[in-house]
Amino acid sequence: MQRGWLYSSMLLADGNRQIPSLHLPGDLAGEAALAWAQAPFALTAATDAVVHVIDKVVFRSLFERQPRLAMLLHALAQVERVALSDRLASIGRTPAKARVATLIVDALRRLRAYGGQTGGEFSLPLTQEESGDVTGLTAVHVNRMMRLLVEDGLIARTNGCICVLDEDRLAQIARPIDRYQTIDTRWLPPAPAG
Amino acid sequence: MQRGWLYSSMLLADGNRQIPSLHLPGDLAGEAALAWAQAPFALTAATDAVVHVIDKVVFRSLFERQPRLAMLLHALAQVERVALSDRLASIGRTPAKARVATLIVDALRRLRAYGGQTGGEFSLPLTQEESGDVTGLTAVHVNRMMRLLVEDGLIARTNGCICVLDEDRLAQIARPIDRYQTIDTRWLPPAPAG
């Protein structure tokens, strides 16, 4: 996708909803649909968005003609698996304040990674209900946690925009996972010239 | 892997642990390590286990020479992504009793899928501490929830073995996720003869 925010979501029988992942510009969204005839998640646009649609058949020819690209694609899937596991740890093993902090730091850093973002201020186009579905909290509790983060001087808020004031401290609250995330491509064949 | 139980785990800075996935016979474990020089998770054997080790370089030649297999591998990665998302929904949006029920039903059904399991009785070789790290609960609370499931007549326990007495009702408590999980392989090229 190229611009805007999407998210995938799944509905539980009791009406609860979980948002397993946010899709920001530069991401490949909805790839999980590859393996199923019916998409396993709903995809929702949180803002106006510009996406590029890829047909399943394109994947097939990519695997047949571009093995190196296919490998990279597969490696990317592993990266996303680890990202999902991180989120799992966040929801399963950290308190509410940390989860909200995680949501904010993650979004900021991913916006930066794509290149469009430089400072600490960005628009978070999710309702608190949606933020709760990401973090496994209720909207009310998301609200309270954000207020705490503001009171701590870690972030500032003005209608939908979030300004991260102390990213280090926020990140420290957010995700205390130790990991050495060096991407390893040495097992891949050399890139073609050019 | 061929026999036994493994699990991957990640350690948080505060000493907490999360187990993002269990690996049962027939699974491909540790594939997430493909993209990193240092494995993102620890892999622990919960029982004696027999595994077959695959070198990263083998993946490379597989992608170059067996595009169809590579596609299936990639599709499998998507299946696991959905499985992780399901677990996320379980931890983020269901109460403790449901999470423990999910752990049990999931394990049983996966053991069946590989072919080795037929009845409702199986050995759960995890301590309650480990079960808690899977479900995002404390060991003490896992214990209480299991007792509730026993009192409800859904399972029976005898030192490490679990007998599922009413799988339908257990599954209903466990995972109220509606999904049509039809595997779609129509976008793949036809299988080679034989």
Next chain:
DNA sequence: CGACGGCTTGAGAATACTCAATATCGGTGG
């Protein structure tokens, strides 16, 4: 202006956690 959706705040209830004591089990050494 009024209606609506989302945000904010408070109070009380439910869920899950912590701490602590006891029980059980498998193994180990006398």
Next chain:
DNA sequence: CCACCGATATTGAGTATTCTCAAGCCGTCG
């Protein structure tokens, strides 16, 4: 064979976190 040990399991009591319900607020859109 028996006593002991460490690790795990079980149970209780009190606490903390998060949820639910409810009310009021705020900005937007008609």
